[in-house]
Amino acid sequence: MLVAAAVCPCPPLLVPDVAAGAAGELAAARAACTDALGVLAAARPDRLVVVGPAGPSGRGAHPEGAWGSFRGFGVDLDVRLGGHGAPAAEKPGESEGPGESERSELAGSSQRALPCSLAVAAWLLHRTDWSDAPVEGLGVGEPLAAERCIQVGEEIVARPERVALLVMGDASACRTLKAPGYLDERAEGFDAEVARALEAADVAALKALDAELAYELKASGRAPWQVLAGAADGAGLGGALLYEDAPYGVGYMVAAWS
16 A cells, blocks of 8 residues: 655756756755655655656666666766665765676676666665665656556555655656757646646546657656556545746656655
8 A cells, every 4th residue: 555655856966966066956856855755754664666767778677775876977976776784875985886896797687777767766765864664666668658657556556565655757848948848838837737736646637647748848757657646546645745846947846645
């Protein structure tokens, strides 16, 4: 059964080392994510499942301890998914991260590197010293149909244990002329409906999100939100919207359901 959920954005800029001099611009979003994770901890789950958008190489399950990296963004920073003794580097120099031999071993095993969204989630969990329940990750592909996303959510909570979800994903990337997807007049309305649904814990509205429109608006959170909708159907959770803004022309939202 689903006992709580947190919805967070997943831009690498959420990590201060990546944002560098612009780190302060997402301080409020970062603080809201911390509050949302506190709601998950307070629910005392038996298991935390982190769901986020992923490309082909990052789709599927990622076990606790799976590693991710922000080196592609020019930062010497590696993270691991979950606590329970798994090392993670919050700032360059604080931890060596996986060594070359370990990287080779992981590359040859089923433990693929975390997609960026789950690496951001791993950083958030490490930042808040998460140790309240075992963690596992799930990368979902953007083209995944709504029906399948909903089914995946139902499968996550089918077991009798108390499950919490950390759902990563951004809203539209078309809110301004300088946004990654340029300005699209449909973006503001799309984001407003998502924000309303997250605040109201409106499962039906999340299930009904238009996948094609979300794709056109570059909303990476559509599939993860619909996984949440499948998991939360019938759980009777209430929602709270903790943050909503589009500082770079991309919609970032933080919500907590409990």
